[in-house]
Amino acid sequence: MDLPPLPLDRASDVPLAVQLADAVRAAAVAGTFRRGDRLPSTRALAATLGVSRTVTAAAYEQLLAEGWIEGRRGAGTFVVGVPHGTPAPARAAAHPPAQRGPASAISLEPGSPCREALDPAAWRRAWRAAGDVPPALSHDEAGLLAYRAAVADQLLRHRGLVVEPDEVLATSGTTAAVAELAALLPRGARVAVEDPGYKRVSAALRAAGASVLPVPVDDEGLDVAALPAQLDAVYCTPAHQYPLGARLSASRRLALVERARAEGFLVIEDDYDGELRYDVAPLPLLAALAPDVVAHLGTTSKVLTPTLGVGWIVAPPEIRAALLAARGAGARPAEAGQRVFAAFAAHGDLARHLRRLRRILGERRAETVAAIRTTGNPVRGDAAGGHVVVPLADAAREAVVVSALAARDVSAAALSPYHAPGRAAGHGIVVGYAGPDRADLRRALGALRDVLAEEG
Template identity: 55%
Template sequence: MSDPWDDVPITLDRSANTPLSVQIADGVRSAAAIGRLRAGDRLMSSRTLATRLGVSRTVVTAAYDQLHAEGWLTSRRGSGTFLTSAPAATVEQPSEADEVTLADLLDLGPGAPCVEVIDRAAWRRAWWSAGHRSPVVRKDRAGDPEYRAAVAEHLLRHRGLSAGSNTVVLATAGSSAAVGELAAVGLRPGDRVAVEDPGYQRAVGALRAAGARVLPIPVDGDGLRVDLLPPDIKAVYCTPAHQFPLGSRMPAQRRTELIEFARRHGALVIEDDYDGELRYDSEPLPLLATLAPDVVVHLGTTSKILSPVLGAGWLVAPPDIAKSVLSHRESTGTGPAPAGQQVVVELAHNGDLARHLRRLRRAMPDRRALVVGELRLHGLEVVGDDAGSHVVVPLPSTADEQRVTAAAHRRGVHLDGLARHHSGPQQHFGIALGYAALPREELAVAVRIAVECLTAR
């Protein structure tokens, strides 16, 4: 079991006017509000937390005293201090006007597909054709054979990966589901797995749900810091083609270093190629799975290039790992649903998938240029490769993230701060701004609002 405090990033802004004790108390309240700390969780001792945050013990004691006074904490003699449920007096019931969901906002969050470019006639035709297939009596745990063949062809054409020669292609329900399956068959409870920090938190959640101990590893402009990997880890999860969420591309030398590390220490590398098809500035570097199919499991998904409604992804793994995944599916009765796979098959057979990818690659650079142009016109820095479907706008602190996202929310725009993408203490600050979800006209409006919120003082 991991310590709940491993998932509580309390970041202190020593340049702010707010006292450090108040910032610590705010961090605990925020962690409780979003579920990272739960009722009954034991808090760190004031001495331990002070050491972790680099402050005096008096500062942490003052924060705990304030939380005690508000009813957030309770002490048990000889056991320590524990989080209670949120005090009733501090829980405000939202008014009808405040109850705004993401569906009500202009969505500038990362990770969404550009459904505007989908040919609706081709989309309907694929579903119609899939619906006229004979119903499945027993689903193939490995995935629809035609789907797996279509994936192999897709990977060869669009990602340069020759899958199926000394590896096995399996259908999945998506990247997070695949990570969970790999953890279930390859890890024991307590095994340490390195993840990018900041990184994809659903993969982190899948690893933790399987009992793995997640080890956040910092990233820089070249992606995961391989030099910081400890030798005893069992696996590494990373997004080398387009680091999520910061958007960097892992260069060839670091890819080689990661592979050499994995072979030297017997670690598995999980390569999540979540939007690898969306590179339009240059030729992509060879996938890790192409360089080292013996130690790499490659993951992909249709969620970013088509729609998450399909629930269809894939993994390419060495035969022994694929066999273990299939055994796990058979023993647990799990496995990806065939329906979405069959739709992808129909799109691929008719050439509609290839045509869609060409439209997508034409549309995304134009959208990125619109967003980046507006941001830079107002003097805002932009981070991230010319690829994928989002960029990052750096900010000085968590407080700035909260200020900007709250201001945008009030004006009907959803922005995503980097705070929630960290597994450890927050190291990178800013807004991950996606440009795929909205129709182009709405995108232009939403970006102008975002810029006004980002530049307001």
């Protein structure tokens, strides 16, 4: 590790070994050294500080005896951390901490990928293959060709959308893609969004100067008949509405694209959980029905991991050209995640992963639904993706359930904050079952079952 300054005063009467031990202690208390940091060997530290190895060995022996550091056979010497009872200096936080459960809490909040489904060997192969490619000397504004080809193949095989790699644009994820599209709209553009819906997208639209107009959602998805007039765009999640979990019905899909063509607005199709249906085949993409008025968005964050930080847009030619022109002076999607995804898809690992992921999530959903229904509570949402909704009667019941779960070290999301401010909100909890490992999920479902039974 890179060492922080460890000042030694050779003119002092204090022995150098004592000074060095004091400096390491001070760094641990200040947080410069953290629990688990590996320290240099006594020989390497002596060479760095320009002292004899006797000095560093004596300092380490003292710190070992006091419990500041520990030696691990064959591994080295590691910082244990500030011993119990030693006060650490307070640090002012740049931002207030989020109001969440303790670090030990099991998260049932939606939006997490399922790590259990990911084959570690395939994941390592993809990273090694990506690392074997020499660094690029130039940047393709559209994204790496290998990545765009992998996305085009995935869209064909898993979503039935026929596109060429040249029709795909790499992005930094769904929210970033919405921000790019919003920048092309006129200032003050009127954009309809689902209510309840994806809060980060609404924030991105407002940041671009758009006027966000909430539209209600029911068990058939977005209520197309409730769309206001004079729109510039409509954002929706037709494959698995976030967060209520419905899919946009066939009749509403047709109505939406007919209105888009007649009224001249753009449909932004976020294919949330589109690959993750395990009850019936998904309905055709809006982009397949109306490629002239639909911008299709996808991401790798739910099927693999947000670590890659990549997604894609398939948009009408004029919008694609405008996006590329804007990228010449703006942010570009990073290439590292694109390389890993392309490598992961190259030899069938992605297809095998998606099959395994659908099977595991199907099992987890069945277990989650069974636990909830034993309490007499209904479950809302199609058999898809990684979450369901448990409707509750009112705001008070919602708050009590969320608080009672937190007291049992389980973090869950309330439904009402997904609604736009000032609108009549539905109440409940959004239960994500993809993120925890199997044992944690079962513990969390036990707590959920108990709380719902106790709180009615």
